[in-house]
Amino acid sequence: MRAGIIGAGIGGIATAIRLRNKGYEVEVFEANNYAGGKLSSFEQGAYRFDAGPSLFTMPQFVEELFELSGKPISQYFEYIRLPEVCRYFWEDGTRLNVSADTKEFAQEAEKQLGEPAGKIAKVLKDSAFKYEILSGLFLEDSLHKLSTWTSAKALRGYLNLHKLGIFNTMNAANEQFFSTPKAVQMFNRYATYNGSDPYQTPATLNIIPHLEYNIGAFFPKNGMYGITGSLVALAQDLGVKFHFNSRVKEIVADTKVKGLKIEKADDKQSEDFRVFDIVVSNMDITPTYRKLLPNAKHPEKLLSQPKSGSGLIFYWGIKKEFSELGLHNIFFSDNYKAEFEHQFQKKTIYHDPTIYLNITSKYKKDDAPAGSENWFILLNAPANDGQDWDKIIAEARQNVIAKLSRNLKTDIAPLIESESILDPRSIELRTSSVQGALYGNSSNNKFAAFLRHANFSSRIKNLYFVGGSVHPGGGIPLALSSAKIVGGMVEEV
Template sequence: MKKKALVVGSGIAGIAASIRLAVKGFDVEVFESNAYPGGKLSELLIQGYRFDAGPSLFTLPEQVAELFRLAGQKTEDHFEYLKLDVACHYFWEDGKKLKAWADLNRFAEEVETKLGEPAGHIREALQRSAFIYDHLAPLFMHRSLHKFGTWTNPQALKSYLKMGKLGIFSTMNKANERQFQHPKLVQLFNRYATYNGSNPYETPATLNIIPHLEFNIGAFFPKKGMHDITMSLYKLAESLGVHFHFNARVEEILVENGKAVGVLVQGKEIKSDILVNNMDMVNAYKTILRKQKQPKLLLDQPKSSSALIFYWGIKKNFPELDLHNILFSEDYKTEFDHIFNKGSIYSDPTVYINITSVYKADDAPAGCMNWFTMINVPNNKGQNWDELIAEARRNIISKISRILKTDLEPLIEVEEILDPRTIESKTSSAQGALYGNSSNNKFAAFLRHANFSSDIKNLYFCGGSVHPGGGIPLSLLSAKIMTELVS
């Protein structure tokens, strides 16, 4: 008889965990409080426009492909994606523009031509990023940090000798200031701190690992949109016999004699051999694990930044815009000071615009574009969000209008808003933080919850709020690490 596994939450890590457990021979059921799978990786359909609701950057596609391979399927039969020629378009108020070409030499030449920064500096920075990745990825991304064997394997011992070169003792900003002459290029590379909701002026320079993913490996786009990551893996899980329960909020993880034995859903006890929590770790302990010992040190850690997103249907085509676009603030340091220290939104925020209709034309009506317009904001501490959102909206529209030299307001024919409050209510993310605990100190990697419980046998954790971190690739890797711990 098969062992039974229950998964709480159908975020991308929960779906990946269900696939891996099914392949491993478990009978798997997933309980999701929403009416749909995917958590943050969902979609919106509004009056002829389609929007990917959450994560918009796709890197390390091999983490998705591995799940199909494990199930004996060919990825291309179920999920198709393409590599981007341009990772991002960058805009500044003074009229400067940059295209971050996927071709490293072309990008380096673009930087030298547009900013006067020696092309060699780009090559050196990305070589350094690759060096950090080669030494830290096997240790921090692919293994549990909470098992003794991780720290005694040959790869770890090799990395200890390189600690001084891995950015642990510097901040991202300081490292980038040493690397580049032009402040705009420092700002561009500081932006990668936002990929896990951090502050480049505080987070360790080890996060300069991120450009390696985007440039040396590549940025990609699923041909049916980001939501297809969710749907293709959801269908794969179902084909393996995984059973999903929607609108099924777990009320409690049942623990008997120090062992997880099932869940309580709508007053009914459902028993299992193992239990996997894909819900945000902080909110899980506050709700479904409220009767259990609380890991206070981890729960009390500062949380990552959140986001304010405007889903705009724009009744005009802007040929100068691509899939990923950044309109930079004139004062980046002040912007981050507002986010992390003042708990507010700077009057000149950096604006990110994701437009999938550039590659997937049916995401918007003819002659129109679907703008996922986002700024980084503080997590929810009870601010007056209605007031902050109204002011931010005015500032964002004003900034875009200046840089694109157009009056944007009359072009907005569809609008939906997602803010830290609704992020928390829809995805159970504590304080609406996008990436769980903050990474604004050198010990942050060690202050994430393990992929297993040290107090409750047969209880495991996956998702962006636990090791190794937030974002699609790390969430998928959390499911991999977790499943490898299951016996």
């Protein structure tokens, strides 16, 4: 039996590994000349950068793929648990370095922010509880099978519905709970982990801190791209075939999948037809329907849902080292509410944006020359609606330089010796993600989980969907989880 996979994003690669383990002959067709989609890497002079994700949580989803394949993970992939989660900076001079030791974190939060240590401990416990109830239901199973809703896990969910934060926004819940605005802001930021707005998204998303604090934040020894590189190596060792520069043009199907039409790399006007028994699309669900299945019935309601936020990223080679910075650093906006209003209502970037600064050379020294650092700077940006991005980027760049220069008491501009920029337009172009959204559909409403496409087609037999634009959602762990769900649905051969 033959399986064709469209896209070598992390969801596509993980599915390839799972299907190969089920006995399929697996081929992956990737439009780019590299694997990983958003989770890729590039060099800029003497600097190396991870292009997209920078935070690695829930490594068990990666580990599982090696276990399943009977291969020792240590031969492919190494990672460490970070001793420090993040460094936070506020304009009034407040600083908070968050230790991975939750007791130390709570004590430091009390000292630096005035937030009672007991509240930090309690919120992390509550986050763990929410995760325990919700993960089995929303993250690990298909929501589109009756068995999910009649299981014991579901029953526990119904009984605890009132404790899950469904009826409150994240910000409202955090304001009711914490004593200080800075703690509210720190915990509101978790909405951005799936590209949503804490002033709209339900407090259910307060499960996210559990991942970072209780389970942990991790760093792959070869940088984030190490995840992609090691999984591609594993897949190849199992016999999965990757075809790069191979854009899929059509899924050929009637009521059942028949195969794929693939653009020829040397002649873009012509296509090859390849027969497959099953097809899995890792392409964003909207262009999967619009471009690859133009004649099928399209689930318009799901496809037209508002998209998650996108990002504006500056990759800077910085010819100086800053001891006050760590791997993950946040420089908060003075007006968080205004920042999200600009992102989601005005669809632009606020003049005082929260800056996320990631420096992998803090851990992986060869990512930057001696005495220098590779700065990955991410601003929350709206999805692409045809804004004047060149203007937005130019203004944002000036604001970022001014804010970092103020906070670090150093003129940053002359230290930037090389630069690349990624914006919602280029994200869309490189990965086919609609409007450059980082995490598929937005989670800004409480029904969002039900408004993502299922991991299978109910009309076309043997057609499946994986990745951040379908159930259970965006981010590396969820994209890997979608692959697990698909793997569980496909019969062994």
